[in-house]
Amino acid sequence: MTNPPQNAVPDWDDLLCAGTGPVQQAFLDLVRTTREYVGYSPELVSGLLQTPEYAAAVLRLVVDLYGTPDDIEAGVAARMARAQYIGQDGRTFHVLLGEQALHTNLGAPEVMRGQLRxxxxxxxxxGLSLGIIPARARLLVxxxxxxxxxxxSRVEVEGYGGAETIMDQERVALFRKVFGLLExxxxxGQAARDLITSALTVS
Structure with a gap:
């Protein structure tokens, strides 16, 4: 598959109609061309850090909700491939998770335990900076x-209504500000590991 240029904006709705595989491949192509990545996920574990079992549970919900072709195996494979770029050739990844992401029940208990490990x-x-926002932390946004x-320079937002790519630099700057406030x-470090370990003991 030919990699699109970094400024190419995919039609996420059209890709999703073809299945989870094309969507996840497009995200993989984007990660491959990215040098500095920051991501915020308040209720789910970031796709960059998911186990295959957890990713399959997430994508199963997508297929069931939208009625897309059931190509979960292809979607999982493309999603798993993102992790190889963490720290590669000087790339940096900064991921923020809400504490709820450690507790949102996706799949069987063993799936959650594997994900937390x-x-x-x-x-x-x-090359990875992983932060967790405690449930009782004071928020500035x-x-x-x-x-x-x-x-x-480019923001991806996903929701029930579909995905959106934002490249207007004023809007991008707003998301950068939001990320800084959340951070x-x-x-x-150890404080984040303590939250993960605590979730693991009750999963």
Whole structure:
């Protein structure tokens, strides 16, 4: 598959109609061309850090909701391939999760336990900064929905109504500001691992 230029904007709705595989491949192509990635996910684990079992559970919900072709295996494969770029060739990834993401029940209990163990391992990955916003942390901005920013110039937002790519630089700057405000409420390192471990004991 030929990689699109970084400024190419895919039609997410058309891709989704073809199945989860094309959507996840488009996200993989974007990650491949990104040098600096930041992402915020308040209620789900970021796709970059998902286990195959967790990703399959997430994509199953997508297929069931939208009635798209059932190509979950292809979608999972493309989503898993994103992780290979973490720290590669100087790339940096900064991921913020809401504490709720550690508790949102997707799949069987063993799926959640495997996912939480994956997050514990991820805290030591070179090139990755993983922050968790505690449920009781004081927020400086409305938590809103999840989004990601590629190279400080392109924002991807996903929701029930579909996905949106934002490249207007004034709007991008707003998302960058939001991420900075959310970051001030997050914990890292051992404090983040403690939250993950606590969720693991009750999963």
């Amino acid at each position: 994956r997050l514990l391992d991820a805290t030591d990955l070179p 409305h938590p809103g929905g999840g989004f990601s920013i590629s190279d400080a 001030t409420s997050a914990v890292y």
